[in-house]
Amino acid sequence: MERAYQRLWEASHVTLEEVLEREPSLLEPVPSRERQSFQYRLSVLYLYYLGLLRRFDMAYDQMVQPQKRRLLRRLLDGVAGRVLELKDELVRVDLCEIHCLDRVLQDLKLTPADLEVPIPRYFQLEQTSAMKARQQMLAEILARLEPLISQENFRGMSRTEALILVQSAERARQGRLRAIFMREIRKEEERDRKNREDGRQKFSQDQGAIVIQKVWKGYLQRKRFEQDRRAEMEFIGMLPSPNQTAHLNILTQAFLGEESRRILQVEKEEEFQNAIGKTHDSLTEIEGPDMKEKMKDQIRQWFIECHALTGRFPDYPDEASGGSYLIFADKTPEQVRQELETQVQENKKKEQEKNREKERETKEKKKKKTKDEKARKEPEVTFKVLPSKVIPVINAGHEEFTSVWKCRSDSKHPSQNFDSETLREEKRKEVELEIRAQVDELMRQELKNLRLAVDKEEGRPLKFPKKKAGKKSGKKRKEKDLTPDRTVDSLFEELVVIGLIKKCMLVTLSDYIGDCLYLGSTLTLANKMPMPSLFDIRQNMALYGVLRLGSHDIHSMAPHVRSVLLVGPSGMGKKMLVHAVCTETGANLFDLSPDNVMGKYPGKNGAQLLVHIVFKVARVLQPSVIWIGNTEKTFYKKVPKEERPMDPKRIKKDLMKAARLLSPGDRVMLIGTTDRPQLAEMKGLCRFYERILFIPRPDYASRYVLWKRMIEKRGPQAAQSLDISALARVSDGYTTGHILQVIQSVLTERRLLQLSKRPLVASEFVGHLARLDPIYREEEESLKDWYFKTPLGRKNIKFSKDQQEAEETRLAKEKKKKK
Numbered sequence: 001m002e003r004a005y006q007r008l009w010e011a012s013h014v015t016l017e018e019v020l021e022r023e024p025s026l027l028e029p030v031p032s033r034e035r036q037s038f039q040y041r042l043s044v045l046y047l048y049y050l051g052l053l054r055r056f057d058m059a060y061d062q063m064v065q066p067q068k069r070r071l072l073r074r075l076l077d078g079v080a081g082r083v084l085e086l087k088d089e090l091v092r093v094d095l096c097e098i099h100c101l102d103r104v105l106q107d108l109k110l111t112p113a114d115l116e117v118p119i120p121r122y123f124q125l126e127q128t129s130a131m132k133a134r135q136q137m138l139a140e141i142l143a144r145l146e147p148l149i150s151q152e153n154f155r156g157m158s159r160t161e162a163l164i165l166v167q168s169a170e171r172a173r174q175g176r177l178r179a180i181f182m183r184e185i186r187k188e189e190e191r192d193r194k195n196r197e198d199g200r201q202k203f204s205q206d207q208g209a210i211v212i213q214k215v216w217k218g219y220l221q222r223k224r225f226e227q228d229r230r231a232e233m234e235f236i237g238m239l240p241s242p243n244q245t246a247h248l249n250i251l252t253q254a255f256l257g258e259e260s261r262r263i264l265q266v267e268k269e270e271e272f273q274n275a276i277g278k279t280h281d282s283l284t285e286i287e288g289p290d291m292k293e294k295m296k297d298q299i300r301q302w303f304i305e306c307h308a309l310t311g312r313f314p315d316y317p318d319e320a321s322g323g324s325y326l327i328f329a330d331k332t333p334e335q336v337r338q339e340l341e342t343q344v345q346e347n348k349k350k351e352q353e354k355n356r357e358k359e360r361e362t363k364e365k366k367k368k369k370t371k372d373e374k375a376r377k378e379p380e381v382t383f384k385v386l387p388s389k390v391i392p393v394i395n396a397g398h399e400e401f402t403s404v405w406k407c408r409s410d411s412k413h414p415s416q417n418f419d420s421e422t423l424r425e426e427k428r429k430e431v432e433l434e435i436r437a438q439v440d441e442l443m444r445q446e447l448k449n450l451r452l453a454v455d456k457e458e459g460r461p462l463k464f465p466k467k468k469a470g471k472k473s474g475k476k477r478k479e480k481d482l483t484p485d486r487t488v489d490s491l492f493e494e495l496v497v498i499g500l501i502k503k504c505m506l507v508t509l510s511d512y513i514g515d516c517l518y519l520g521s522t523l524t525l526a527n528k529m530p531m532p533s534l535f536d537i538r539q540n541m542a543l544y545g546v547l548r549l550g551s552h553d554i555h556s557m558a559p560h561v562r563s564v565l566l567v568g569p570s571g572m573g574k575k576m577l578v579h580a581v582c583t584e585t586g587a588n589l590f591d592l593s594p595d596n597v598m599g600k601y602p603g604k605n606g607a608q609l610l611v612h613i614v615f616k617v618a619r620v621l622q623p624s625v626i627w628i629g630n631t632e633k634t635f636y637k638k639v640p641k642e643e644r645p646m647d648p649k650r651i652k653k654d655l656m657k658a659a660r661l662l663s664p665g666d667r668v669m670l671i672g673t674t675d676r677p678q679l680a681e682m683k684g685l686c687r688f689y690e691r692i693l694f695i696p697r698p699d700y701a702s703r704y705v706l707w708k709r710m711i712e713k714r715g716p717q718a719a720q721s722l723d724i725s726a727l728a729r730v731s732d733g734y735t736t737g738h739i740l741q742v743i744q745s746v747l748t749e750r751r752l753l754q755l756s757k758r759p760l761v762a763s764e765f766v767g768h769l770a771r772l773d774p775i776y777r778e779e780e781e782s783l784k785d786w787y788f789k790t791p792l793g794r795k796n797i798k799f800s801k802d803q804q805e806a807e808e809t810r811l812a813k814e815k816k817k818k819k
């Protein structure tokens, strides 16, 4: 088994190598007229990385050898980071959040399933014990609160409500009695009728036999026919096999296999952890003293040689720059000596060169100026990708694989134990560093003494490089802690009790049903702007929400996105997506919707305190999702009169300030949802939310899968004879929520029991559908208009306009030429 995964891993590296070779070509700027080919290359790369992500995830999930898993994890995180970077590049080139990759998909001979962003399984499987404990705590607090809430409800029942309850119970009892009574009467009538009929008609024995035979043969024939038809359909693969048990057996076997490998992983990991500690100790004990002496000798030698050559002792590199490691890293002492000699000579040369260089610089400056002026004259849009932060990580991983693991035969570690040689190598480096730090300390002292003794020199002041960047970020992060005397656990509990932290619904992202747009690039060619499909929304949520929140390493490497806004009509599953992100990543769900915040932490500084506590807890107990439902209220242009007492804009200022303080590595994501973004002031909203995802009503393909999967979820066989295509056709304009509602009201328990006798037909749904209000065109148009006024939407419109104009002028020129 392990060999199969090893092969998968090796095959992935072949692809990876190919992909890495293609990377540098993207860094070269491309003029705007070659936009399409640039787009194409970018998309190809994106799809390759998605495939790699899927394969690395599988290998990491199932391989057992602990050292290989460590490397795989680094590669997996790296590839995920690169996928996120490329997504950002795609957005910059396409100027929208959806990318029509169907043509690339076809060229690479892939299927739409390959477009799906895989969510690494370790997000769920390796949820830390702290995270699990927190979920437990939340459940406990909520369980404690429940009796209180139900008590409150009980007290809240009014006299009339109680009366209605008693009355309805009494009426139901009477109704039941009456029904029993009526049934008795009907039975009696039936008996009477039969008696009367029996008296009238009498069959002979033969006639009776014929009647019975007729009925029986008809029944038998119909049954046979039904069976034959079914067998044929199964044979050509139009129906699932009824023999589900065989199918299930295979699945359970595979599942058990996977689970057993995971258990084995834990065992091997434990062994490895023990070995790490032991190896470290034994190395320090056995090889440590030798190392120490060798280092000291080397350094002393260096002192002496330096003194002989330059007449002075050298400056000792300080700790921050790595101490003596800076000088001896990867070099033999001879090399160091040679370098020293050349340095002395170079110093002399440098002085002479400096003068020459000055002259050259002034010449170059002049040249540059003329070049810049030229460039300014022809302002051409060029495309190129930004330098990647992740590629070095992937490269390092790839190199490690090729040098260490690629050629290693499996027979060396048949039981998938760790490799002690590799471990010792690694640990040796670590121990060396530790010892070097000690030695440095000693040698600094020795150097000081030497200087005193030989050169009669008092201690030279050590030069510390100024840490500008560090100080700056330190200042930025240093916000005042308003609750220094409280523990995070107590704050967490407080937030749960007042309802700012909620338990999330258990839905996965794959529960969000939706199909992709199959002809997106054809639409773009015809100059029609394709609308996002539900599939795109799911992918974008996986990229922005799940991948970033799931792992600390991915979050700190990927381009930083703090907030996402989901815009779409009511019932399009915005809340569901928020919950799915929480479920997939185990994140806490904070609810800062204006209705939920109302009246909590009142007073002048209340809003500040509220936001402060929420962000503090969210950051410490990351990952966290801060959900702001009906977010247009937080950014109202003008607060409606009836909502003034609620003061929906109360937390806006503090929220904006707090969000700005989130930095890479803080796995906190703000997700806003709204169905009326027009009511909010555009500038504030777009500044606060870094990404805006527009969810229009579902298209035909999505409606088809929605009907199919939702009906099958309620009754697995229910959708078999149903004309789903017709349903998808007539439900144009309705939201997912509507479709779900209709299915729930048609497929009641009772109807499900009748399915075997009375198959489901499409017309049953139509009546219910007609009673609901669809999304009217005006509503959708106004949402679309709003979207095209957002920064990205505006850029997109401007770009397509420019392109159209260019096309027209080109055509006009051609016409002129022909004339």
Ligand SMILES: Nc1ncnc2c1ncn2[C@@H]1O[C@H](COP(=O)(O)OP(=O)(O)OP(=O)(O)O)[C@@H](O)[C@H]1O
Pocket (backbone or CB within 6 Å): 511, 512, 513, 514, 534, 569, 570, 571, 572, 573, 574, 575, 576, 577, 673, 674, 675, 736, 737, 740
């Ligand atoms: N793509 C989908 N697949 C499966 N179920 C969905 C999908 N979209 C929505 N639903 C279901 O539809 C119902 C309504 O969705 P939800 O409440 O999340 O919508 P919403 O956009 O947040 O609505 P509102 O704006 O009114 O708050 C939920 O029960 C959700 O599970």
